[in-house]
Amino acid sequence: MEKNIVVIEGDGIGPEVTRQAVKVLNAVAEQFGHEFFYRYCLMGADAIDKTGNPLPDETIEACLNSDAILFGAIGHPKYDNDPSAKVRPEQGLLKLRKSLQLFANIRPVITYPSLQHLSPLKAQQLEGVDFIIFRELTGGIYFGKKELSEDGNRAADDCVYTRAEIERIAHLAFQYARQRRKKLTLVDKANVLETSRLWRKVVQEIATQYGDVKVDFLFVDNAAMQLIINPKQFDVVLTENMFGDIISDEASVISGSLGLLPSASVGSGVALFEPIHGSYPQAAGKDIANPLGCILSAAMLLDHFGLAKEAEAIRLGVEWTLVNGFVTKDIDPINFYFTSTIGELVSDFV
Amino acid sequence: MEKNIVVIEGDGIGPEVTRQAVKVLNAVAEQFGHEFFYRYCLMGADAIDKTGNPLPDETIEACLNSDAILFGAIGHPKYDNDPSAKVRPEQGLLKLRKSLQLFANIRPVITYPSLQHLSPLKAQQLEGVDFIIFRELTGGIYFGKKELSEDGNRAADDCVYTRAEIERIAHLAFQYARQRRKKLTLVDKANVLETSRLWRKVVQEIATQYGDVKVDFLFVDNAAMQLIINPKQFDVVLTENMFGDIISDEASVISGSLGLLPSASVGSGVALFEPIHGSYPQAAGKDIANPLGCILSAAMLLDHFGLAKEAEAIRLGVEWTLVNGFVTKDIDPINFYFTSTIGELVSDFV
Numbered sequence: 001m002e003k004n005i006v007v008i009e010g011d012g013i014g015p016e017v018t019r020q021a022v023k024v025l026n027a028v029a030e031q032f033g034h035e036f037f038y039r040y041c042l043m044g045a046d047a048i049d050k051t052g053n054p055l056p057d058e059t060i061e062a063c064l065n066s067d068a069i070l071f072g073a074i075g076h077p078k079y080d081n082d083p084s085a086k087v088r089p090e091q092g093l094l095k096l097r098k099s100l101q102l103f104a105n106i107r108p109v110i111t112y113p114s115l116q117h118l119s120p121l122k123a124q125q126l127e128g129v130d131f132i133i134f135r136e137l138t139g140g141i142y143f144g145k146k147e148l149s150e151d152g153n154r155a156a157d158d159c160v161y162t163r164a165e166i167e168r169i170a171h172l173a174f175q176y177a178r179q180r181r182k183k184l185t186l187v188d189k190a191n192v193l194e195t196s197r198l199w200r201k202v203v204q205e206i207a208t209q210y211g212d213v214k215v216d217f218l219f220v221d222n223a224a225m226q227l228i229i230n231p232k233q234f235d236v237v238l239t240e241n242m243f244g245d246i247i248s249d250e251a252s253v254i255s256g257s258l259g260l261l262p263s264a265s266v267g268s269g270v271a272l273f274e275p276i277h278g279s280y281p282q283a284a285g286k287d288i289a290n291p292l293g294c295i296l297s298a299a300m301l302l303d304h305f306g307l308a309k310e311a312e313a314i315r316l317g318v319e320w321t322l323v324n325g326f327v328t329k330d331i332d333p334i335n336f337y338f339t340s341t342i343g344e345l346v347s348d349f350v
Numbered sequence: 351m352e353k354n355i356v357v358i359e360g361d362g363i364g365p366e367v368t369r370q371a372v373k374v375l376n377a378v379a380e381q382f383g384h385e386f387f388y389r390y391c392l393m394g395a396d397a398i399d400k401t402g403n404p405l406p407d408e409t410i411e412a413c414l415n416s417d418a419i420l421f422g423a424i425g426h427p428k429y430d431n432d433p434s435a436k437v438r439p440e441q442g443l444l445k446l447r448k449s450l451q452l453f454a455n456i457r458p459v460i461t462y463p464s465l466q467h468l469s470p471l472k473a474q475q476l477e478g479v480d481f482i483i484f485r486e487l488t489g490g491i492y493f494g495k496k497e498l499s500e501d502g503n504r505a506a507d508d509c510v511y512t513r514a515e516i517e518r519i520a521h522l523a524f525q526y527a528r529q530r531r532k533k534l535t536l537v538d539k540a541n542v543l544e545t546s547r548l549w550r551k552v553v554q555e556i557a558t559q560y561g562d563v564k565v566d567f568l569f570v571d572n573a574a575m576q577l578i579i580n581p582k583q584f585d586v587v588l589t590e591n592m593f594g595d596i597i598s599d600e601a602s603v604i605s606g607s608l609g610l611l612p613s614a615s616v617g618s619g620v621a622l623f624e625p626i627h628g629s630y631p632q633a634a635g636k637d638i639a640n641p642l643g644c645i646l647s648a649a650m651l652l653d654h655f656g657l658a659k660e661a662e663a664i665r666l667g668v669e670w671t672l673v674n675g676f677v678t679k680d681i682d683p684i685n686f687y688f689t690s691t692i693g694e695l696v697s698d699f700v
């Protein structure tokens with residue numbers, strides 16, 4: 001199989017971790033007889049530094065013409081504490097999501113027995129946790145109209161959802177639920193928000209087409225509690241953009257290592273794969289970041305190409321490193337291996 | 351001291367728990383020579399059933415003419431799954447907050463050593479956790495314009511903040527931080543939202559007036575993680591309405607029992623005190639609900655009256671019941687005591 005992959009290294013530890021994922025993809029290509037062509041593109045603070053634009057047109061075009069995108073991370077602290085900065089790295093990512101219509105961010109949350117000691121949660125909370133979050137990614141308050149009054153004393157963000165936006169991701173989530181434990185939980189705030197009431201109504205309607213899937217509804221404040229008290233109850237979780245940002249990050253720490261979690265952002269066309277962790281600037285350039293989140297994102301990318309055996313080989317390689325104690329500093333601050341070493345070990349395994 | 355207290359029992363377990371808190375307040379009054387006059391008012395599903403209105407004008411008036419409000423809980427499942435219900439219990443609470451200008455919801459999160467085994471978190475995460483959340487309560491997306499298109503296919507919620515709204519709660523939070531460990535964390539999403547950038551800007555400006563308080567800024571997704579990974583880092587947390595709803599509920603479970611946590615909602619006039627837990631309809635009328643959240647809310651109410659010794663007597667009484675194993679079913683499902691028994695034990699103690 002021949003495939004064109006756009007690689008966006010991005011900021012902070014982004015370049016280091018994507019490099020390991022590419023190493024692993026090359027090992028897969030060789031082992032299974034595929035050809036992957038990479039095109040490197042700019043986005044984020046890196047792109048601002050080099051071009052003044054957090055998402056150069058060239059990057060959008062390259063992405064539109066590719067079969068998939070592998071992305072590292074985005075963000076730099078120098079923009080965070082300057083509320084009046086006009087250009088920000090995050091604008092690049094948000095614009096890319098919108099340009100490619102990546103309407104669903106899919107985050108599997110699974111736990112690794114060998115990492116259980118690292119979880120902030122007790123073992124009884126953790127055992128058997130296995131769910132997947134569907135976060136709407138191109139609507140809601142992220143993309144609504146933003147306003148700042150001329151005197152700078154009043155700000156507004158509009159949160160908007162249409163039935164069509166809710167339907168397309170709801171169908172996707174229901175289809176996944178069917179392949180899994182047949183349970184879907186909608187997280188909303190229907191007791192307060194009009195948009196949440198629309199979500200609840202549309203999901204209730206669509207649910208009738210998936211009679212084999214049990215549906216329940218949780219207010220987001222309750223969901224934030226349930227994720228800690230009893231995460232086992234979840235199978236497929238569906239939610240809007242802002243709530244998804246919060247609860248999927250909350251969910252990501254229960255496994256014990258944020259550094260391991262991958263994600264896929266899909267839409268009607270090309271899809272993007274990225275680790276959950278951020279740009280983690282303090283660790284940049286030190287060869288200590290955990291590349292497994294990005295490597296497992298590459299596995300999701302292969303699944304997306306229909307290369308299930310190849311994806312599985314990567315996952316087995318990752319588990320092999322964990323079980324044998326080949327881990328980065330975030331997992332074991334004393335006996336740790338470098339980012340690049342882990343990348344080589346997984347590559348050698350596949 | 352003579353004080354007029356409005357009691358709003360509300361829905362579900364609300365009546366049972368407020369009754370215990372009133373019992374304890376009466377014991378305090380007798381013990382310390384005060385007179386508390388109670389006026390019972392309607393709000394929520396209870397008020398809808400009896401008057402058709404989730405917040406009768408009578409209730410607002412009584413509250414405005416009182417010295418403080420003790421409130422149980424609100425909400426009923428029959429409204430939750432009906433996205434097109436026109437009248438909802440929550441409207442009562444939201445309108446009351448707005449009418450009384452209760453702009454700050456204050457939630458202390460502390461842990462009880464005798465309950466540590468109930469926490470979903472490991473002991474090392476938990477020890478020494480002691481922070482307080484300031485949630486803005488009368489602005490943001492809760493109170494912005496809501497729209498549903500005529501065909502029902504498009505919904506919108508507007509999130510608005512003004513400088514003045516941010517300033518008044520920020521000053522309050524800084525003043526508390528000064529009395530505590532002198533650290534304030536603003537939780538926002540300034541990398542995406544215009545309103546968050548206004549929050550960050552105003553808080554940065556106000557911070558210069560409180561040079562002894564260390565200020566930091568966390569994106570809400572990161573905050574949702576940090577609350578689980580390392581809750582000890584927090585002292586005073588300040589945030590807007592919707593984020594506050596989510597993270598304060600998330601924070602409330604780390605202590606091991608939601609049933610114990612009180613809160614105060616304050617503004618320029620009369621203040622309202624209520625437990626964090628909701629109406630918990632499944633437990634209503636069974637005398638099994640935990641009344642300590644409401645009893646400790648009564649302690650906050652006494653603090654508000656300047657009755658620190660009296661409040662302390664309640665807190666000691668609560669600790670005495672916990673240490674001696676007089677606990678409700680949520681704490682010990684086998685050897686448990688009834689709601690009313692716990693109320694009596696704390697009353698006898700003060």
Ligand SMILES: CC(C)[C@H](C(=O)O)[C@@H](O)C(=O)O
Binds near residue numbers: 075093245542571
């Ligand atoms: C960087 C930021 C804009 C982004 C978001 O909020 O969507 C990130 O937190 C994420 O979850 O991918």
Ligand SMILES: CC(C)[C@H](C(=O)O)[C@@H](O)C(=O)O
Binds near residue numbers: 221424444
């Ligand atoms: C009942 C509901 C409207 C309310 C809120 O969201 O503010 C509740 O969750 C709370 O936190 O007091």
